[in-house]
Amino acid sequence: MKREIKFRAWDNLENRWYEPTFEGYRGKIEEIMLSPRGRLTMRTMTELIDESMFPNRFELMQYTGLKDKNGGEIYEGDIVRTGEDNIGDPESMIGQVIMREGSWLIENEKMQEAIELFSEITSREVIGNIFEDKQLLEGKYE
Structure with a gap:
């Protein structure tokens, strides 16, 4: 049996969920990327936020x-x-x-x-x- 592996991330600063997929939301594309070493990066149309800049910002589920x-x-x-x-x-x-x-x-x-x-x-x-x-x-x- 094949199990789907996926994650979501809670943003402690914005108090909202991010799904690790591209979302077209009012013209803003969001993506959560997880590196092979487990580091999170959030990308939007206007910014790139790496968790190393904001320790403990994201909770990965x-x-x-x-x-x-x-x-x-x-x-x-x-x-x-x-x-x-x-x-x-x-x-x-x-x-x-x-x-x-x-x-x-x-x-x-x-x-x-x-x-x-x-x-x-x-x-x-x-x-x-x-x-x-x-x-x-x-x-x-x-």
């Missing part, structure tokens, strides 16, 4: 290769809710997608629990991410 129940791509750092059809899971849970020991997990630090992201018997739904929706992990959700 990897695509898990999985989609949620709505067909949305699941990335590292997403906040995921396990489904109501939680056969096999201890109970419904909300947690952050992380990589640990080569496996994608949903981790809820407050409950000190982690379960596998992939499941054939229960659905997963992305409800936010750790940059824009951190309160979802703090138990302040509906």
